[in-house]
Amino acid sequence: MRSPLRTPTAASLVRDSSLVWLAAGVVGVSFGAISVAGGLPVWVPVVMSLVVYAGSAQFSAVGVLLAGGGPVAAAATGLMLNTRTAAFSLAVGDILGPGRAARLLGAHLVTDETVAFALAQRDPARRRAAFWVSGIGLFTVWNVCVLGGAIGGSALGDTAALGLDAAFPAVLAALVLPALRDDPGGPDDAGAPGGSTLSGLRRAAFAGAVVALAVTPFVPVGVPVLLALAGLALVGRRAPA
């Protein structure tokens, strides 16, 4: 994992990643601040960020705790939200690098943003570099900022005013939409990204998003994106050239 980091591509990976780090940092500060303001001791958000390391699951679990839902409901909510990381880990299983340490450490760094970053790259070396650059940076920034927020309290102003809640969906848009644009529409179309033999990815993603949005008001958090996988039924196999 060291040699790809010295190539010129590292600069662009760091530049793009740093925006995600910045946005995640602000969210981390607010997570720490909200947890402590709600009455939890400083170590709870800090330890949670280190060992769970999943922003949305942490917010949900603490939200359930602070709402008086109890630890069982808090853990169940967080776990339900994180089931998707199993699918993500399968998608990046082969890009972490050889060796037990890379796999054991890399697994902990699997997050929505880092997986999206890695999969947005074309060649394997760049995918690996993107995963580690984005992942290590995000882990560091997230934890430092949660600690800062837990100690510093509510020094941070109203984050909604900064539009940061729009930044995360926009990050995902920037990372997945270019690949979808290149996706061929039908089974006869050729020239998909990454030499995939699949087609109809755009249809599948759109249908999945519609399903997720439609069920959001009625099912527990975390379930909508899992149900989006039903969209995969629309993925077809490209006719051989």
Add this chain to the structure above:
Amino acid sequence: MSATVAMILVLAVGTYAFRLTGPLLHGRVDIPVRVRELLAAAAVVLLVALLATGALTESGGFAGWARPAGVLLGAVLAWRRAPFVVVVLGAAVTTAALRLAGVA
């Protein structure tokens, strides 16, 4: 507080187990190309679903107009291959500006 410790541990171990699925299976189980491509497709479908629900919903309800409007602008920019920085900052600034103008 021990219940909280147990909650954090269960959440941490469970999450790590989910995350370890792929790295553990890789190299041990011979995953066919077709399945690997489906897994990559599944990741894209999940990410787009996260994008849609993250843009439009908040706590099971509508997130208001300012956020989806900003994300929509970001999505259009991304579709037209604008640089990453432009997409993300464009979305955040648009949402912030709309809120400043009184749009929720």
